[in-house]
Amino acid sequence: MANTDKDISYSDLKSLREKSKDLLLVDVRSKDEVDRGRIPGSIHIPLDNVEKEFSLDAHAFQEKFGVPKPLLDSRDLVFHCQMGRRGGAATEKARSLGFKNARNYAGGYKEWSDKEGK
Template identity: 65%
Template sequence: MEVMSDFKITKEISYEDLKALLGKSQNLFLVDVRNKDEVDKGRIPGSIHIPVNTVGDAFSLEPEEFKDKYGVTKPPLDAPELVFHCQMGRRGQMATNKAHELGYMNARNYTGGYKEWSEKEGK
């Protein structure tokens, strides 16, 4: 598969920016791509759990199927605030890259992950 050389710019979001979005944005679509065991130990409020190995399939679903499976409306391709996160950033980056491949050009990775979130939130 051919990849454009300037395409590998993964968009990222900081803890501060994510915290601000959580406080004010109705459009934030936050996806937790960790495994179920990790999510059961704690999660960022408002996040949707879609494991990293299922992100491609999930975001390829028809909107009705997506809503049936995850209980939320599938974000449009031009969703302004689509954010993926994992525990420490690597799986979040993989998920963000997958979303970009599917046409979600504004998808971003919260690189600090749940590890940073829980430290800053004092969990």
């Protein structure tokens, strides 16, 4: 099943958000889902676009998303979806592009919104 070093928990994400100024949280859900609510500070890159967008050079990525493209060894690259499955797939895609420490917030937006009372 899920490989634990690739998945982070709600509490992991909360502490990353407090400690890491470089955290890049990528929401890979559909635009409709994101429009209904999102984790503050996340950027939206639908799952089908992950490979294309993370293949952009650093300048183009920054221009498009308004945030620096993470370094390949960044420990601050986290993907999430609604329930965990697409986030896991996005994490695998990022890892295949060389982002070897990319991780998935396995609880997804569903857990976040439940815990945050949204």
